[in-house]
Amino acid sequence: MSLASTIHRYPLVATWSRRFVGPRFALAGDAAVGMHPVTAHGFNLGLASVEHLAQAAGDGWRRHGDPGDAALLARYQRRHRMSSAPMFAGTQLLLGVFTGPHAFLRSLRRMVMSAGSRVPALRRALAANLVDDGPRPASIARHLRVALNVLRPRIGSGRPHT
Numbered sequence: 001m002s003l004a005s006t007i008h009r010y011p012l013v014a015t016w017s018r019r020f021v022g023p024r025f026a027l028a029g030d031a032a033v034g035m036h037p038v039t040a041h042g043f044n045l046g047l048a049s050v051e052h053l054a055q056a057a058g059d060g061w062r063r064h065g066d067p068g069d070a071a072l073l074a075r076y077q078r079r080h081r082m083s084s085a086p087m088f089a090g091t092q093l094l095l096g097v098f099t100g101p102h103a104f105l106r107s108l109r110r111m112v113m114s115a116g117s118r119v120p121a122l123r124r125a126l127a128a129n130l131v132d133d134g135p136r137p138a139s140i141a142r143h144l145r146v147a148l149n150v151l152r153p154r155i156g157s158g159r160p161h162t
């Protein structure tokens with residue numbers, strides 16, 4: 001491989017829109033929630049937003065003959081905010097820990113990296129939260145359930161996780 005362009009900085013930022021919906025209007029994907037790529041979740045959240053919006057528009061069409069029904073768009077906004085807020089906040093927190101210049105943050109970083117490499121269950125719990133096997137909202141309860149399910153078989157059993 002050879003370098004084809006000049007080297008330049010690409011600003012990686014996170015964005016959270018104040019409103020996801022307006023009159024007969026909705027934001028989805030990065031336009032609604034632009035995740036910092038550090039946790040590699042932006043595309044997944046974008047798919048979730050489309051799924052939530054399609055459900056709201058479908059319900060609006062069935063109930064009122066209008067996919068742009070204001071109450072159902074507001075429901076989409078609530079649902080997508082609630083399901084993406086934990087991941088967004090967690091990503092921002094992680095980013096703060098991994099980029100902060102303070103000595104305390106540097107030690108915390110080392111501890112987290114070392115825990116991650118020494119406790120495979122933690123890595124599996126995180127990885128399990130990065131994948132999804134079906135269309136459903138990613139609530140805090142769901143993230144906790146997935147993480148506990150991954151951790152549970154190993155507690156006291158000594159059996160490898162499958």
Ligand SMILES: Cc1cc2nc3c(=O)[nH]c(=O)nc-3n(C[C@H](O)[C@H](O)[C@H](O)COP(=O)(O)OP(=O)(O)OC[C@H]3O[C@@H](n4cnc5c(N)ncnc54)[C@H](O)[C@@H]3O)c2cc1C
Nearest residue numbers: 012028029030031034035037039040041042043044045046
């Ligand atoms: C470096 C990096 C790494 C990433 N890694 C991951 C990852 O590993 N896993 C993951 O899940 N996500 C990742 N993401 C996030 C993921 O790429 C985005 O969440 C996803 O592409 C968002 O899709 P989108 O369709 O909402 O927006 P976009 O993909 O940004 O599409 C928007 C489109 O609209 C066009 N556009 C903008 N303005 C106008 C206009 N005025 N008129 C017409 N067109 C316009 C743009 O050119 C663009 O093509 C990463 C992002 C970055 C930056």
